[in-house]
Amino acid sequence: MKNLRKVFPVLRQYTYLNNASCGLLSEKVxxxxxxxxxxxxxxxxxxxxxxxxxxxxxxxxxxxxxxxxxxxxxxxxxxxxxxxxxxxxxxxxxxxxxxxxxxxxxxxxxxxxxxxxxxxxxxxxxxxxxxxxxxxxxxxxxxxxxxxxxxxxxxxxxxxxxxxxxxxxxxxxxxxxxxxxxxxxxxxxxxxxxxxxxxxxxxxxxxxxxxxxxxxxxxxxxxxxxxxxxxxxxxxxxxxxxxxxxxxxxxxxxxxxxxxxxxxxxxxxVGIDLIEERIKLLSKKAKEEFEKLGLLEKMVVKRVQHSSIFNIGGDAELFQFLNGKNIICSLKDSGVRVSFHYFNTEEEIDLLVKVLKEYFKK
Structure with a gap:
């Protein structure tokens, strides 16, 4: 997993959950x-x-x-x-x-x-x-x-x-x-x-x-x-x-x-099959965690297959709070959007969930 991440320098500084907005540039490119x-x-x-x-x-x-x-x-x-x-x-x-x-x-x-x-x-x-x-x-x-x-x-x-x-x-x-x-x-x-x-x-x-x-x-x-x-x-x-x-x-x-x-x-x-496998794994875990927190739209919860893009609601205040924790995401009209690519990890999802729990307890 570390080998998949090392060619993307941004990941050394941030929890980057914003590929749906701006894909990372690899050292190879x-x-x-x-x-x-x-x-x-x-x-x-x-x-x-x-x-x-x-x-x-x-x-x-x-x-x-x-x-x-x-x-x-x-x-x-x-x-x-x-x-x-x-x-x-x-x-x-x-x-x-x-x-x-x-x-x-x-x-x-x-x-x-x-x-x-x-x-x-x-x-x-x-x-x-x-x-x-x-x-x-x-x-x-x-x-x-x-x-x-x-x-x-x-x-x-x-x-x-x-x-x-x-x-x-x-x-x-x-x-x-x-x-x-x-x-x-x-x-x-x-x-x-x-x-x-x-x-x-x-x-x-x-x-x-x-x-x-x-x-x-x-x-x-x-x-x-x-x-x-x-x-x-x-x-x-x-x-x-x-x-x-x-x-x-x-x-x-x-x-x-x-x-x-x-x-x-x-x-x-890297292998597109490995990329697909990683993204599906991350999507499944993220959806389960967001469902537990009650953050997803009803129509998203009800769907069997989903991508690795999620809108977790919230507003500019939540967006700024996440940015303050070095979690990079997007603010949309309908809420805060996070997205996971193959180089993201289960630990990053756990960190996001922990920070969200901290925010909602305020």
Whole structure:
């Protein structure tokens, strides 16, 4: 366990329970970034001349990690840019299903356009709510987060695959930002049409890199309008009208995308199966402890499967109290959010519970 923690220097000073907000940068990724900028410093354009090969390797590394052919892997700089480009390629008469109170970057992007929008409620019966909404509304698209950012409610890949098979005409577009990096994910087997995810959280890849994964038939259903010189550059998009290139119109940063590649290589060295096992163990323990303290929403308590993100209620006073104990978390409108990654420990959960008991006894 100590070996898993030592590459994240922040853990030497703090109980870091805030990966759902800002993923930690590992020493391995930092070393890549240092070497990259040193090469740029001393070589200038001679170094940049190699950017095509770097991005090709990144795309192939991402594709291998998620089981998605590299010619269906988009390299973008954040979720919102990719999602908005996708929406611009959708018929304005489309009907879109959303989850009520889902991530604002989904909600706002869809509702700022002229689409007909319908909703499914997020509660303990989320899966049934989605199934009913899909059946009654027959939307053209279903856009959703796999894991909810505020309270960690999670949709399983198995359920989503079942729904896609039951409603094949609906385009399933998933935000995987709070999901990828927490467990093994086989994109092709998932049957999801599109997954878009920023990688600075659970992938621990730093800011400025995100991925888009597409199934083979998606280009027949979406017609993005973006285009630029870089749309034609690279092994997997070197022809006019290339679908992948529509999402990558401008210069791409080898520092940020190379950081993602370095992060994936480190994840592979740890083992995604071990990461998944650790996160599930921590999630189970945390949920049990928070339930005992009566801190969780009723709908979270009732759900069998949950992520490692929890909203434990409270306000700015609790948030400041935890920060004063060197426990790093997030203050949301609905309460204090804590989140656990594979490098966290059972002892850190025990410490958090002890501090919470101290606070509530005041």
């Amino acid at each position: 930092f070393e890549y970034r240092q070497d990259h900028d040193l090469d740029l410093l001393i070589s200038g354009s001679m170094f940049r001349d190699q950017h095509g090969k770097v991005l090709e390797e990144v795309r192939e590394t991402v594709g291998d990690f998620f089981n998605c052919s590299p010619n269906r892997v988009g390299l973008i700089h954040n979720f919102s840019s990719g999602f908005n480009t996708l929406l611009e390629g959708i018929d304005k008469a489309s009907k879109i299903l959303l989850l009520k109170e889902d991530y604002p970057s989904i909600f706002w992007a869809v509702n700022s356009r002229e689409f007909e929008v319908c909703y499914a409620q997020i509660d303990e019966d989320l899966e049934q709510n989605i199934k009913k909404a899909l059946s009654e509304n027959r939307p053209d698209l279903f856009c959703f987060s796999i894991v909810q950012y505020e309270n960690g409610i999670k949709l399983t890949p198995a359920f989503l695959k079942e729904m896609k098979e039951k409603f094949p005409e609906t385009l399933f577009v998933a935000d995987g930002t709070q999901f990828i990096g927490t467990e093994k994910f086989d994109f092709d087997a998932s049957k999801l049409d599109v997954v878009i995810a920023s990688c600075y959280k659970w992938m621990n890849a730093g800011y400025g890199n995100a991925v888009m994964l597409f199934q083979e038939d998606v280009p027949k259903k979406i017609d993005p309008k973006s285009c630029g010189f870089n749309s034609l550059q690279g092994k997997y998009k070197a022809h006019e009208g290339n679908f992948l290139g529509k999402f990558e119109p401008g210069h791409q940063d080898t520092l940020n995308f190379g950081s993602l590649m370095a992060a994936i290589k480190y994840i592979n060295s």
